Amino acid sequence: MRSASRPGRTLGFTLIEMMVVIGIVAILGAVAAPHLGATIKRQRIKTAAFDVFASLTYARSEAIKRNTTVTLTPAAGGWNKGWQIKDANNNVLRDQKGWDNLTLTGPNTVAFSGSGRLSAGAGTPFSLAGDDSYMTTSRCVMLDLSGRVVSKEGAC
Numbered sequence: 001m002r003s004a005s006r007p008g009r010t011l012g013f014t015l016i017e018m019m020v021v022i023g024i025v026a027i028l029g030a031v032a033a034p035h036l037g038a039t040i041k042r043q044r045i046k047t048a049a050f051d052v053f054a055s056l057t058y059a060r061s062e063a064i065k066r067n068t069t070v071t072l073t074p075a076a077g078g079w080n081k082g083w084q085i086k087d088a089n090n091n092v093l094r095d096q097k098g099w100d101n102l103t104l105t106g107p108n109t110v111a112f113s114g115s116g117r118l119s120a121g122a123g124t125p126f127s128l129a130g131d132d133s134y135m136t137t138s139r140c141v142m143l144d145l146s147g148r149v150v151s152k153e154g155a156c
Contacts, residue, residue, distance in 0.1 A: 025124055032113040040063045041101075042137045045128050048099050051150050052126050054139070056110065056149045059085045063112035067155055069119060079104040079126070109123045125156040134156040 009079040055072060063070035075081035075098065082098035097102070107124035129138040140156035143149055 025086070041130055044099070045130055045137055045139050048102055048104065049126075049141055050102070051096060051136065052106075052128070052141045053149050053151050054142065055083065055085060055094065055152040058094060059110070060112045060116050060147045060149075062087065063114055067114040068093050069114065070112050074109075079106050101130065103127075110143065112147055118143060118145055118147050127156045129155075 001025055059070045061070050062085070066087060070085060070087050070093070072083055072085050074083050077098075080098045080102065082096045084092050084096070085094040104126065106126040111119045112117040125143070127138065128141070128142040137153075138155050139151060139153055141151045142156070143148065
């Protein structure tokens with residue numbers, strides 16, 4: 001394609017101009033990549049904390065709806081490996097998978113009575129933290145005796 005105003009010249013970018021643009025994009029990507037990695041790891045902890053929060057809220061609402069005890073118990077390898085929500089007849093209501101590269105500690109079991117209050121597991125919060133040595137982000141999911149769930153950033 002030839003330009004109408006300058007015969008003999010084509011429209012477009014030269015190889016040097018393209019290489020300069022690619023170099024600038026590479027530099028900006030190299031600067032942003034470490035921050036993106038830390039953001040992703042913080043988001044994983046937030047997502048895991050939300051899963052704990054949602055499961056506790058679900059167990060409490062099922063206990064109230066069914067007017068019976070509903071328990072939240074860790075999987076065979078501990079809370080990191082996941083947990084199950086069961087009703088009084090030992091029927092599994094929900095099965096949650098665990099996460100890699102996260103540390104999740106909590107009570108041995110959490111049981112909600114038919115009124116939605118805690119019948120066992122009160123006082124011991126769920127603590128979530130990353131397994132990376134440079135990652136200091138942690139979250140805490142707590143329950144009060146009335147069964148209300150609260151999540152906050154930081155250690156328990």
